[in-house]
Amino acid sequence: xxxxxxxxxxxxxxAPRIPASRTGSGSGNKEERxxxxxxxxxxxxxxxxxxxxxxxxxxxxxxxxxxxxxxFIVRIEDTDLERSSRESEENILAALRWLGLDWDxxxxxxxxxxxxxxxxxxxxxxxxxxxxxxxxxxxRCYCTEAELAAEREALLARxxxxxxxxxxxxxxxxxxxxxxxxxxxxxxxxxVPDQDAIVVRDLVRGEVSFDCSDxxxxxxxKSDGIPxxxxxxxxxxxxxxxxxxxxxxxxxxNTPRQILLFNALGWETPQFxxxxxxxxxxxxxxxxxxxxxxxxxxxxxxYLPEALVNFLALLGWSTGGxxxxxxxDELIQQFSLERVSKxxxxxxxxxxxxLNGHYIRQAPIEYITDLSIPFLEKAGYLTTPLAPERYxxxxxxxxxxxxxxxxxxxxxDHVGIYFSEKVEILEDEAGEALAGSHVPAxxxxxxxxxxxxxxxxxxxxxxxxxxAGKEAGVKGKQIFIPVRAALTGSIEGPDLDKIMAILGxxxxxxxxxxxxxxxxx
RNA sequence: GGCCCCAUGGUCAAGUGGUCUAAGACACCGCCCUUUCACGGCGGUAACCCGGGUUCGAAUCCCGGUGGGGUCACCA
Numbered sequence: 001x002x003x004x005x006x007x008x009x010x011x012x013x014x015a016p017r018i019p020a021s022r023t024g025s026g027s028g029n030k031e032e033r034x035x036x037x038x039x040x041x042x043x044x045x046x047x048x049x050x051x052x053x054x055x056x057x058x059x060x061x062x063x064x065x066x067x068x069x070x071x072f073i074v075r076i077e078d079t080d081l082e083r084s085s086r087e088s089e090e091n092i093l094a095a096l097r098w099l100g101l102d103w104d105x106x107x108x109x110x111x112x113x114x115x116x117x118x119x120x121x122x123x124x125x126x127x128x129x130x131x132x133x134x135x136x137x138x139x140r141c142y143c144t145e146a147e148l149a150a151e152r153e154a155l156l157a158r159x160x161x162x163x164x165x166x167x168x169x170x171x172x173x174x175x176x177x178x179x180x181x182x183x184x185x186x187x188x189x190x191x192v193p194d195q196d197a198i199v200v201r202d203l204v205r206g207e208v209s210f211d212c213s214d215x216x217x218x219x220x221x222k223s224d225g226i227p228x229x230x231x232x233x234x235x236x237x238x239x240x241x242x243x244x245x246x247x248x249x250x251x252x253x254n255t256p257r258q259i260l261l262f263n264a265l266g267w268e269t270p271q272f273x274x275x276x277x278x279x280x281x282x283x284x285x286x287x288x289x290x291x292x293x294x295x296x297x298x299x300x301x302x303y304l305p306e307a308l309v310n311f312l313a314l315l316g317w318s319t320g321g322x323x324x325x326x327x328x329d330e331l332i333q334q335f336s337l338e339r340v341s342k343x344x345x346x347x348x349x350x351x352x353x354x355l356n357g358h359y360i361r362q363a364p365i366e367y368i369t370d371l372s373i374p375f376l377e378k379a380g381y382l383t384t385p386l387a388p389e390r391y392x393x394x395x396x397x398x399x400x401x402x403x404x405x406x407x408x409x410x411x412x413d414h415v416g417i418y419f420s421e422k423v424e425i426l427e428d429e430a431g432e433a434l435a436g437s438h439v440p441a442x443x444x445x446x447x448x449x450x451x452x453x454x455x456x457x458x459x460x461x462x463x464x465x466x467x468a469g470k471e472a473g474v475k476g477k478q479i480f481i482p483v484r485a486a487l488t489g490s491i492e493g494p495d496l497d498k499i500m501a502i503l504g505x506x507x508x509x510x511x512x513x514x515x516x517x518x519x520x521x
Numbered sequence: 522g523g524c525c526c527c528a529u530g531g532u533c534a535a536g537u538g539g540u541c542u543a544a545g546a547c548a549c550c551g552c553c554c555u556u557u558c559a560c561g562g563c564g565g566u567a568a569c570c571c572g573g574g575u576u577c578g579a580a581u582c583c584c585g586g587u588g589g590g591g592u593c594a595c596c597a
Contacts, residue, residue, distance in 0.1 A: 492558035
């Protein structure tokens with residue numbers, strides 16, 4: 001297996017070791033660093049469906065890359081062998097593409113720093129771990145999970161929950177040999193230095209300081225040779241020359257460990273930006289019980305990617321202006337890390353719904369019609385391929401009902417009357433409207449007029465309605481309500497003349513006759 | 522519990538010491554448009570967590586409290 005990016009590691013020897021006394025996340029001030037080419041990454045672990053929060057992290061990274069002409073990398077953090085799967089990796093990538101977030105380097109597209117799946121870069125981590133071992137910045141730990149669990153429990157009982165006892169910190173080669181003879185497989189632990197404070201310079205949070213004594217020696221390479229998250233990110237972010245690490249706030253407390261690793265390996269740290277979390281209605285971290293959390297679910301319900309992107313961008317970021325609706329291009333123009341909010345945001349489904357409806361109403365009708373087709377198929381209203389006239393007709397249907405939609409899945413509740421043969425009386429009021437004494441005369445007149453009409457356009461329908469009313473001696477609501485009831489089974493809905501035009505002569509006349517027959521029986 | 526982060530209407534948020542009797546959006550309420558519903562338009566209700574400082578002056582700065590969240594794994 002060939003691993004690119006080894007060059008980055010080979011610089012190791014030459015790079016000056018950053019003294020342990022140094023605090024801070026690396027050299028160079030902000031302005032200086034900003035001149036560096038922007039290289040950001042989205043690094044999901046493929047352990048389940050693509051979460052809303054992950055999507056926002058991906059979006060922010062992508063926007064940042066596009067805003068500054070940088071490179072957006074997608075790397076797969078699949079070191080959790082138990083939970084990772086190709087299936088969810090593909091899921092995530094598909095969702096990324098659906099949202100319109102394309103990547104320049106990474107899994108599937110390749111690039112100079114690949115491979116982009118961590119399980120395919122094991123050799124690299126191995127080598128870096130050995131380096132640390134040689135420098136005495138890491139050591140082999142022979143404790144078993146059971147021993148560690150017991151130790152943790154004891155620690156917890158004393159109320160001091162933190163870290164590792166350091167039992168294997170200073171094992172002699174002989175100790176190691178003996179333990180290995182027992183059949184124990186060592187994990188590799190990082191030796192956290194005696195350093196007072198380590199400060200994270202964060203682009204959204206400012207300087208955040210952590211005390212080293214609060215950080216216990218942590219494992220960087222598991223006993224099976226797989227790296228641990230904190231180790232793999234550092235090695236990869238360096239070897240992929242990542243300039244800015246933009247990720248969720250839950251990683252903030254991991255950052256000092258990572259900085260320690262960067263320092264020990266003699267590497268410069270990237271810039272960090274920790275974006276606050278997305279919370280559910282009850283203010284706790286967004287999870288399944290708060291409703292749909294997977295991007296996939298929104299896609300299935302018929303949310304538009306542009307609405308979701310727009311919504312996600314506004315969660316934790318704002319322009320400062322009054323506008324709320326932004327295309328991807330407009331977001332790129334305006335995005336900046338400086339305007340990312342520090343406080344967590346609650347996922348507001350109402351606003352997403354409004355935005356989605358807004359996009360459904362505003363987008364070109366062909367676009368919405370095309371997106372609607374799979375939903376109509378699924379509801380059993382349509383089979384593809386569509387004849388051209390049928391498509392034109394469908395466009396009119398969609399144009400008529402889209403103002404009622406929150407998402408495309410709602411279509412099925414509004415289009416039944418245009419597809420089905422029979423009308424179902426849905427409301428009591430509709431039945432009552434049909435029972436009016438003037439109704440038979442009105443319907444008879446209208447049915448005749450409709451049948452005699454050469455082409456039932458909306459304009460023609462309007463005129464016919466008026467004429468029929470005149471013949472029956474009624475007007476206004478007395479015309480519209482019963483006709484609407486007969487044609488749609490409901491007393492509310494889109495403009496009646498347009499409904500009639502879409503339904504066509506046959507259906508209109510037939511339904512009128514049907515209502516009459518039903519009424520007299 | 523230790524450590525860390527956060528705190529403007531129900532929600533998203535603008536606001537970076539005076540122009541704040543605090544913007545905008547969603548939701549809610551009302552009016553208008555309309556044959557109905559919806560869309561749309563117009564208007565309205567509603568907020569600086571508490572307590573101390575600093576200052577001529579604080580939503581804005583500092584300290585403390587409270588509340589919420591995150592994190593403490595051979596998970597990421």
